[in-house]
Amino acid sequence: MLPTEKLYDCEDQLCKYDQYLSGLDEVIEHLRQKHQLSFIRRPQGLGISDSHGHVWYCFHCEDKTGKDHRSFGSSEDMWRHLNSCHNYNGELKKIKLEQ
Numbered sequence: 277m278l279p280t281e282k283l284y285d286c287e288d289q290l291c292k293y294d295q296y297l298s299g300l301d302e303v304i305e306h307l308r309q310k311h312q313l314s315f316i317r318r319p320q321g322l323g324i325s326d327s328h329g330h331v332w333y334c335f336h337c338e339d340k341t342g343k344d345h346r347s348f349g350s351s352e353d354m355w356r357h358l359n360s361c362h363n364y365n366g367e368l369k370k371i372k373l374e375q
Contacts, residue, residue: 286310288370300351303371304332304358311367316358317345325349337361 284297291310297303301322308316315336319326330347332354337346348354358368 285372286370287372288367291370297371300355301331304351304354307358307367307371311370313362313367316354334358334361 284299284303286297286306288311291306297306304316305318305322307313308318315334317333317335318324318331319333323331325331326347328347329349331350332348333345334348334354334357335345337357338344339346346357348357362368
């Protein structure tokens with residue numbers, strides 16, 4: 277599990293202005309906006325949950341009840357899901373944990 281207080285780096289040449297990201301919430305938002313992974317959505321602003329306590333949605337996957345998306349209650353859960361189920365042409369591999 278990756279702690280959220282770590283510093284992350286996007287190695288994509290086109291992301292030179294958003295290179296350093298401090299937390300998984302910023303990393304996921306960066307992927308959503310700058311890498312145009314539009315299947316990643318959030319209910320409101322970063323860290324603001326919906327009425328069910330979810331802070332991220334994946335509209336590429338269906339949940340077990342047949343909804344058109346899966347919901348996640350934390351950035352850590354969403355990050356694990358993205359890494360285990362999605363690669364999208366290596367976009368996730370461009371994000372590196374700074375040592």
